[in-house]
Amino acid sequence: MTDTTDTPAETFRPEARSPRGFADKRARDLRAERTILEAVSAVYERYGFEALDTGAFEYADALGKFLPDSDRPNEGVFALQDDDDQWMALRYDLTAPLARFAAQNWETLPKPFRRYAFGPVWRNEKPGPGRFRQFIQCDADTVGSARPEADAEIIAMAVEGLEAAGLPRGAAVLKINNRKLLNGLLTAAGADSAGQKLAVLRAVDKLDRLGVEGVRLLLGEGRLDESGDFTKGAGLTGKAVDQVLDFVQAGAGGRAATLDNIARVVAGSAEGDEGLLELSRIDAALSSLGIADDQAIVDPSIVRGLEYYTGAVFEAELLLSTTDEKGNKVTFGSIGGGGRYDDLVARFTGTVTPATGFSFGVSRLAAALRAAGQEAGGLARGPVVVIAFDDAHMPEYFKVVGELRAAGIPAEVYLGTSGMRPQMKYADRRLSPAAIMLGGDEIAAGTVTIKDLDLGRELASGVADNAAWKAERPGQQTIPRGELVAAVRKIIGS
Amino acid sequence: MTDTTDTPAETFRPEARSPRGFADKRARDLRAERTILEAVSAVYERYGFEALDTGAFEYADALGKFLPDSDRPNEGVFALQDDDDQWMALRYDLTAPLARFAAQNWETLPKPFRRYAFGPVWRNEKPGPGRFRQFIQCDADTVGSARPEADAEIIAMAVEGLEAAGLPRGAAVLKINNRKLLNGLLTAAGADSAGQKLAVLRAVDKLDRLGVEGVRLLLGEGRLDESGDFTKGAGLTGKAVDQVLDFVQAGAGGRAATLDNIARVVAGSAEGDEGLLELSRIDAALSSLGIADDQAIVDPSIVRGLEYYTGAVFEAELLLSTTDEKGNKVTFGSIGGGGRYDDLVARFTGTVTPATGFSFGVSRLAAALRAAGQEAGGLARGPVVVIAFDDAHMPEYFKVVGELRAAGIPAEVYLGTSGMRPQMKYADRRLSPAAIMLGGDEIAAGTVTIKDLDLGRELASGVADNAAWKAERPGQQTIPRGELVAAVRKIIGS
Numbered sequence: 001m002t003d004t005t006d007t008p009a010e011t012f013r014p015e016a017r018s019p020r021g022f023a024d025k026r027a028r029d030l031r032a033e034r035t036i037l038e039a040v041s042a043v044y045e046r047y048g049f050e051a052l053d054t055g056a057f058e059y060a061d062a063l064g065k066f067l068p069d070s071d072r073p074n075e076g077v078f079a080l081q082d083d084d085d086q087w088m089a090l091r092y093d094l095t096a097p098l099a100r101f102a103a104q105n106w107e108t109l110p111k112p113f114r115r116y117a118f119g120p121v122w123r124n125e126k127p128g129p130g131r132f133r134q135f136i137q138c139d140a141d142t143v144g145s146a147r148p149e150a151d152a153e154i155i156a157m158a159v160e161g162l163e164a165a166g167l168p169r170g171a172a173v174l175k176i177n178n179r180k181l182l183n184g185l186l187t188a189a190g191a192d193s194a195g196q197k198l199a200v201l202r203a204v205d206k207l208d209r210l211g212v213e214g215v216r217l218l219l220g221e222g223r224l225d226e227s228g229d230f231t232k233g234a235g236l237t238g239k240a241v242d243q244v245l246d247f248v249q250a251g252a253g254g255r256a257a258t259l260d261n262i263a264r265v266v267a268g269s270a271e272g273d274e275g276l277l278e279l280s281r282i283d284a285a286l287s288s289l290g291i292a293d294d295q296a297i298v299d300p301s302i303v304r305g306l307e308y309y310t311g312a313v314f315e316a317e318l319l320l321s322t323t324d325e326k327g328n329k330v331t332f333g334s335i336g337g338g339g340r341y342d343d344l345v346a347r348f349t350g351t352v353t354p355a356t357g358f359s360f361g362v363s364r365l366a367a368a369l370r371a372a373g374q375e376a377g378g379l380a381r382g383p384v385v386v387i388a389f390d391d392a393h394m395p396e397y398f399k400v401v402g403e404l405r406a407a408g409i410p411a412e413v414y415l416g417t418s419g420m421r422p423q424m425k426y427a428d429r430r431l432s433p434a435a436i437m438l439g440g441d442e443i444a445a446g447t448v449t450i451k452d453l454d455l456g457r458e459l460a461s462g463v464a465d466n467a468a469w470k471a472e473r474p475g476q477q478t479i480p481r482g483e484l485v486a487a488v489r490k491i492i493g494s
Numbered sequence: 495m496t497d498t499t500d501t502p503a504e505t506f507r508p509e510a511r512s513p514r515g516f517a518d519k520r521a522r523d524l525r526a527e528r529t530i531l532e533a534v535s536a537v538y539e540r541y542g543f544e545a546l547d548t549g550a551f552e553y554a555d556a557l558g559k560f561l562p563d564s565d566r567p568n569e570g571v572f573a574l575q576d577d578d579d580q581w582m583a584l585r586y587d588l589t590a591p592l593a594r595f596a597a598q599n600w601e602t603l604p605k606p607f608r609r610y611a612f613g614p615v616w617r618n619e620k621p622g623p624g625r626f627r628q629f630i631q632c633d634a635d636t637v638g639s640a641r642p643e644a645d646a647e648i649i650a651m652a653v654e655g656l657e658a659a660g661l662p663r664g665a666a667v668l669k670i671n672n673r674k675l676l677n678g679l680l681t682a683a684g685a686d687s688a689g690q691k692l693a694v695l696r697a698v699d700k701l702d703r704l705g706v707e708g709v710r711l712l713l714g715e716g717r718l719d720e721s722g723d724f725t726k727g728a729g730l731t732g733k734a735v736d737q738v739l740d741f742v743q744a745g746a747g748g749r750a751a752t753l754d755n756i757a758r759v760v761a762g763s764a765e766g767d768e769g770l771l772e773l774s775r776i777d778a779a780l781s782s783l784g785i786a787d788d789q790a791i792v793d794p795s796i797v798r799g800l801e802y803y804t805g806a807v808f809e810a811e812l813l814l815s816t817t818d819e820k821g822n823k824v825t826f827g828s829i830g831g832g833g834r835y836d837d838l839v840a841r842f843t844g845t846v847t848p849a850t851g852f853s854f855g856v857s858r859l860a861a862a863l864r865a866a867g868q869e870a871g872g873l874a875r876g877p878v879v880v881i882a883f884d885d886a887h888m889p890e891y892f893k894v895v896g897e898l899r900a901a902g903i904p905a906e907v908y909l910g911t912s913g914m915r916p917q918m919k920y921a922d923r924r925l926s927p928a929a930i931m932l933g934g935d936e937i938a939a940g941t942v943t944i945k946d947l948d949l950g951r952e953l954a955s956g957v958a959d960n961a962a963w964k965a966e967r968p969g970q971q972t973i974p975r976g977e978l979v980a981a982v983r984k985i986i987g988s
Contacts, residue, residue: 022549048877048906055516288892383542412542
């Protein structure tokens with residue numbers, strides 16, 4: 001099984017390395033991700049959403065990534081040409097495959113179609129620290145309902161899902177806005193060209209970074225930044241600038257109070273009134289579902305991307321924080337988002353199909369939970385390790401692990417050929433709770449010796465008081481063989 | 495969000511279709527696969543195997559699929575060139591990424607390294623009915639132990655894992671063989687060229703299809719098949735042919751009896767004796783672990799691929815069967831396999847590293863279980879559907895689904911805009927157990943009406959006796975609102 005080059009006849013040894021931007025995930029990471037996905041899936045299914053998984057590839061044109069005047073697909077995706085010359089690309093999100101699936105199966109689907117999905121997505125981008133080219137997303141979407149209540153369900157489900165995933169109440173908040181509000185306001189102010197609207201959205205999106213006065217400049221004539229670069233503004237009139245700033249600052253904590261504030265600002269615009277009515281109905285449904293003001297708020301400053309969304313938009317913001325090496329507080333910010341998009345299925349069918357959804361980054365949430373000391377799934381413990389002293393006693397060792405496994409306790413016989421100390425080191429590396437020793441004398445006497453490795457680790461780290469612990473949980477004990485399972489259970493606390 | 499070509503300015507509408515050989519999986523399929531994977535993972539973790547997941551891509555040279563004298567990787571994989579010109583390919587199995595990972599991290603891994611993994615693999619092959627280019631595999635391997643007991647653990651774990659996945663005892667059997675037995679026999683017979691050994695393996699692999707006399711011809715001078723094609727034989731002497739045929743037919747039901755038979759046939763060959771000793775130790779460990787003769791047998795006719803394996807080989811054979819359209823019995827055959835491979839890590843490091851593992855096809859097992867009427871996870875039920883009569887009552891509908899969900903019952907409000915009949919049809923398509931009706935009168939009276947949809951389906955299919963069922967479970971009942979959860983629980987039997 002070695003590859004050889006033709007000339008010279010030398011053995012070719014590839015370097016063992018993973019491609020850039022692709023991570024190997026060990027037990028701890030996987031445990032965290034699986035715990036999150038199981039908890040969220042249970043919530044989503046309770047909301048009546050059915051699971052769907054599409055293949056890794058889509059045709060590039062179906063992804064909207066195909067440029068008809070070019071013979072290569074867009075950058076940003078991993079694309080290759082199939083043997084029938086069609087370009088395929090790995091999915092870069094879970095929404096585009098849903099749109100393709102819904103368009104393909106629309107006639108036979110139960111409608112509205114409610115589905116959730118999770119799995120890897122791929123982005124052909126420059127990798128960096130914490131930036132991967134493959135990561136896990138989890139999405140839920142309703143296709144075929146224009147009702148604001150469909151948005152409300154998605155929001156409520158996102159709230160419940162993130163709490164089930166391990167975010168304690170108050171550790172995240174769903175922020176809701178509606179594109180129609182700002183659109184209506186701009187139309188009423190006569191600033192309704194597509195370019196001007198886009199410039200306004202871009203300006204508002206910088207509120208966090210530039211503050212109100214910075215955004216004011218970008219909404220008006222433009223802004224000169226510290227490096228001397230000038231950014232041309234949206235060119236709104238002074239009155240319109242004031243209105244936009246009033247709007248984005250209309251957040252008042254509770255949803256009802258914010259909606260009152262918004263009503264004052266957008267009054268008189270048909271599109272704004274429509275957006276306001278939608279938000280009111282979302283608020284009512286959320287209240288019926290028991291989603292309180294600290295779980296989901298209305299925040300008019302949320303932009304959530306520049307295109308694509310046509311009505312309600314939502315963003316899940318993590319309020320968890322951690323501290324960096326220098327002791328500074330680090331916040332995690334957005335963990336996911338979504339909103340109403342009515343044109344994705346129309347790309348295929350030509351028929352506008354209202355849809356709404358929410359997506360969050362599973363790997364990102366797992367990392368945030370860990371950094372905040374709230375790791376999903378807890379530590380991935382290793383198995384109880386039976387020390388291998390003597391090949392002749394292997395059958396006995398296997399009986400012991402068989403007993404432990406039958407009792408639901410992960411266990412294994414050490415299957416290397418090293419001596420006692422490396423075996424103990426192995427058990428320690430695996431985070432094993434205990435090592436079992438079964439020498440010839442013990443087998444003859446019908447006993448077994450158990451070494452409590454947790455205790456050893458706790459004593460070593462100074463967590464446990466030596467004398468007190470030893471009285472309660474001796475570091476090493478020899479007991480009758482029949483008491484093995486009970487003694488191990490006591491150590492692992494199960 | 496529509497793509498337009500430059501000239502003529504017409505809307506481009508891609509056809510909604512999935513790439514050939516890639517399946518969309520709906521709730522039922524996913525439920526079956528997830529049930530299998532959860533059950534198998536629990537068993538593997540109880541055996542002390544830790545989870546690992548590597549990225550979808552490996553460098554093509556690491557997969558052993560790179561031909562140094564060609565500028566394109568081998569066929570059979572999905573490959574593309576990264577922006578630094580290195581060829582990457584999607585993994586085609588989970589063993590090659592493990593070998594790369596183990597070689598890359600060998601110094602810091604606990605050794606022996608026991609890991610399990612599951613996930614999609616990709617094969618760039620011609621798709622066909624039931625043949626996909628993406629499917630789910632589940633693997634477990636021990637890297638760094640030459641002990642036959644490591645093979646035994648893998649075998650025992652495969653047996654327990656497949657039973658946990660839903661295969662009842664007796665529905666599958668693990669068949670064990672050892673490459674060294676036939677090798678030793680051939681060496682003793684003077685037929686030890688690589689070409690001759692390969693020809694013998696190929697011949698033995700056809701035992702099922704050609705029978706003993708067909709294989710006898712292929713082991714000797716050759717065989718003329720019915721179409722008139724001649725296959726050149728392995729050229730063994732008559733005595734050696736008899737020995738090989740004695741060997742492959744040495745299976746005797748119980749492991750001990752088969753080992754006795756094998757001992758008689760391979761006696762006198764050092765490599766054969768070594769293989770026999772390994773099988774004896776595997777048998778002893780399996781017996782200690784409580785794996786009986788009907789769960790794992792020794793079968794000298796198992797070949798399991800032509801290259802790659804260096805010692806013990808195993809194959810999991812499904813004994814389940816179903817009948818095709820014509821009423822003929824259809825057996826499923828092999829569902830997975832594995833064995834000892836000592837050279838995979840050496841491809842990278844140059845150091846032979848003993849390893850052993852087992853792999854099975856998750857999608858394939860799910861399909862077999864379904865065909866045999868033993869579907870993993872059972873039916874994917876839909877949610878209880880609250881009928882939407884009146885927009886004004888939406889808040890009330892949402893309170894009802896909130897109550898049901900809080901009780902752990904999947905539920906949703908119908909969020910389309912259709913009338914009563916389409917809503918009932920929707921609930922039926924979702925396989926909903928019940929529909930909830932809450933009109934203005936009911937809201938005023940504090941009642942709720944429940945329609946038992948399971949009953950409707952059972953009556954329609956003739957399963958249930960109309961009168962008897964109606965007495966026990968009325969098809970439609972109006973009850974006090976406070977009794978809603980209890981009444982729904984009764985219908986879904988939870």
